[in-house]
Amino acid sequence: MEQDSNTESLIFDAAKSVFLEKGFDGAKMQNIADTAGINKALLHYYYRSKEKLFDVVFSQILNQFFKKMGEVWETELSIEEKISAFIDTYVDFLLKNPFIPRFVINTLARFPQNAGEVLEGKTNGIFTKMKSILQKIQNDIDKEAAAGQIKPVKIQDLMVNTISLIIFPIIAEPMIKMIFGLNQNDYKNFIIQRKQVIKDLLIRSLKK
Amino acid sequence: MEQDSNTESLIFDAAKSVFLEKGFDGAKMQNIADTAGINKALLHYYYRSKEKLFDVVFSQILNQFFKKMGEVWETELSIEEKISAFIDTYVDFLLKNPFIPRFVINTLARFPQNAGEVLEGKTNGIFTKMKSILQKIQNDIDKEAAAGQIKPVKIQDLMVNTISLIIFPIIAEPMIKMIFGLNQNDYKNFIIQRKQVIKDLLIRSLKK
DNA sequence: GTCTATAACAGGATAGAC
DNA sequence: GTCTATCCTGTTATAGAC
Structure with missing residues (x-):
């Protein structure tokens, strides 16, 4: 999508970046x-x-954002392994695309009328897909919990905890740099080291 | 500050809200x-x-945001009790002021030139204060860890984990409502119930 | 201090030549 | 398809009466 150098995709790429x-x-x-x-x-x-251009760009980014979010869960790993894999791939994704989460969240907040069905249509039913993935994860959790391997937990809590810990430090980059006095390099290392911090925190929360 | 009804504060309040x-x-x-x-x-x-008006409003909000963030830490409670108290008071604060974190983060991202010394001056050295509070918390942690009461942990990690878990769900309100299909009331209950979820997660991470 | 009127300009959109 | 020139509306800011 970003490799063509015809005018249309040139415009799209520029618009996406801006x-x-x-x-x-x-x-x-x-x-x-x-x-x-x-x-x-x-x-x-x-x-x-401008609206139409924005619309096209936003739909593409929303898709990218949620598609990446849904990826690792459809595997045969254990819950703990899935969480670990998700943290690795999603942090890497965000380090390469640091503006995406802030953009998505701000846009959803700014145009609430776009909610629900409108976005569903523009994104091949991304929210329906998300819900079905969440349901599957919940089933996996229930199964492992019933087998006594982990503590039972609600998928809403687990999911919100996970993406909070991953996404917030990306969104709040300027604030974190200021409070802790980090430069760009310090900050990047901090985020990379957090992969393990987040894994420890979440895995621990699943221990019985 | 928001009780006078002279024209100047009338304007200030309106500007703040918008x-x-x-x-x-x-x-x-x-x-x-x-x-x-x-x-x-x-x-x-x-x-x-408009710039000058924005400047005044932003400084006031930044102060409010960080002042509230620094509050409970200057007490004689144990680390675990401080964390618990912080979660309670900060979640309540954000439920009453849901736009503040998104506004602060977006503004810091939008005007990076305002960083560092400029904001320090406009906010009575808010960042210096924050850093000194963080240092004190780190000392408390080190003391309790040396006494074998908790696992040693870096204040940066603990602080970022805590505010991520608290603030992200507030910033991402529209997204969370969409993904989980919540209405306003469901959402508010979800946030309130999260107080305990966050406490459990963080306290557990400090157990040896 | 507060208002109406208007200047000055920025930004989205279109017309029309090539 | 691509450009220059231009229109038109919205927005910040000021002038000047009261």
Whole structure:
């Protein structure tokens, strides 16, 4: 999707980069045009309006965000192994795409009318898929808990704990740097080391 | 600060409410004037520009945010009791002020040049205070760990874990509602029940 | 101090030449 | 398809009457 160098995908990539960093209100069409190295009028030629352009970009990012979130769970690993694998892959994903979570969360907060069915349609039913994955994980948990291997736990709590611990430090990067006086390199190391910290915390919470 | 009903504080309160919800780019002076029930020109009479008005509002909110964050730690409780008390008071604070964390984080991300010394000056050295509190907590931890009462832990990890678990679900409210299919009331109950979930998780992580 | 009117400009969108 | 020029609306900011 980002390898074509025809004008349309050039615009898409530029728009994605600008929207990701500045959000809908902060992004300017002129800025997107400059980033793409083309003229403002061309943006409107390919995507009629700023709203439409944003819509396409947002749908793609939302898909990317949730697709990645759903990945490791459909394997044959134990719950603990799944959690561990999820932390590794999702932290790596976010280190490469640090703006995505803030962008998704801000956009969902900014356009609540887009909620529910509208987004379902634009994203091949991403929320339905998420719910089905969550249900499967809950079943796995119940099975392992019944076998006495782990403590029983609600998937909502486990999931929110996990993504909170992973995503928040990415969203709050500037704040964390300020409070702890970290530079870019310190910060990156901190996030990488947190992989193990988060694993320890969550695995421990499943011990009986 | 929000009890006077003279024009200046009327404007301040309106600006705070609008900026909190929409951020700098999304907020419009007209909207602020309407909310305050006065004319647009008066905004400029009291605060020369949108930037200046935003500056005053942001400083006040940043102070509020960090002051509340630093509170319970200066007591004579044990670490575990302090964590428990912090979770209770901070969750309650955020339920009453749900827009604050997203606003603070977005603003820090949007105006990185404001970092460090500028904000230090505008907030009575809030970051210096934070750092000194963190150092004190680290000392307490080291003492209790040396006495064999808890597992030793780095304050950075403990602090980031704690605020991640508390703040993320507030920032991501629309996302959580969507994924789990919660209405406003479900969501609020979920957050309240999480107090205990977070306490269990963190206290457990300190057991030897 | 507070208002109305308006200036000054930015930003999204379109027309029309090539 | 791509560009320049231009329109038009929304937004910040100021002038000036009261």
